[in-house]
Amino acid sequence: MSKKLDLTGKKFGKLTVIRELPERKKGRIMWRCKCDCGNENIDVVGIYLTTGQTQSCGCMKKELEIKNLREEYENKRVDGVVKPLFKDKEPRKDSSTGFRGVSKYRTRKSKELRYRAWITVKGKQYYKSGFKTAEEAYYNGRLKLEELHLPKKEDHTDE
Ligand SMILES: [Zn+2]
Structure with missing residues (x-):
């Protein structure tokens, strides 16, 4: 006979054990718990608590799912450059020049307006100036820089 564990008052993840329940589930002791999120009357088999299988009323699972979704989104980025850039070569009208990765500058001597394409890959910046x-600057600069410096796509189905 193994010694009966008293889990009352113990905390497992977000669950706090309130009391032992009279009923058994397949001979196992059930515990009434409450969750940090405010959910009460959560009944968990003791072994699930002690092994860490159940650590919340289910709200933690939801939190995890959100976290996973966020990570999935982050994985879609390659070195800080969002992948859709590989696909559509349409300029993004979201910068001061109307083109992503293109900035204005003036030449040192004659102060003429010029455009410079740039890209940051793995923390390094690459430029093409004089447009x-x-x-x-976008089509001959930025897109060329993308071709040169962005990690290559595995598949070339569109070629
Ligand atoms: Zn909860």
Whole structure:
């Protein structure tokens, strides 16, 4: 005969054990718990508590799912560059020049307006300067930089 564990008052994850229940589940002791989130009357088999299988009323699972979703989204980024950039080569109208990765500058001597394409890959910045229009800087600069410096796609189904 193994010694009966008294889990009353013990905490497992977010669950606090309130009391032992009179009923058994397949001969196992059930415990009435309450969850940190406010849910009460959660009945858990003792072994699930002590082994850490059940650590909340289910709300923690939801939190985990949200966390996983976020990680999945993060994994879709390659070195800080969102992957859809690989697919559609449409300029993004979300920067000051109207093109993603294109910025304005003025030449040192003549103060002429020029455009510079840039990209950050693995914390390193790459530039291509001297474009007269933002569009040119995007198509001949930014896209070239993407080709050169972004990790290559595995599949080339679109080619
Ligand atoms: Zn909960």
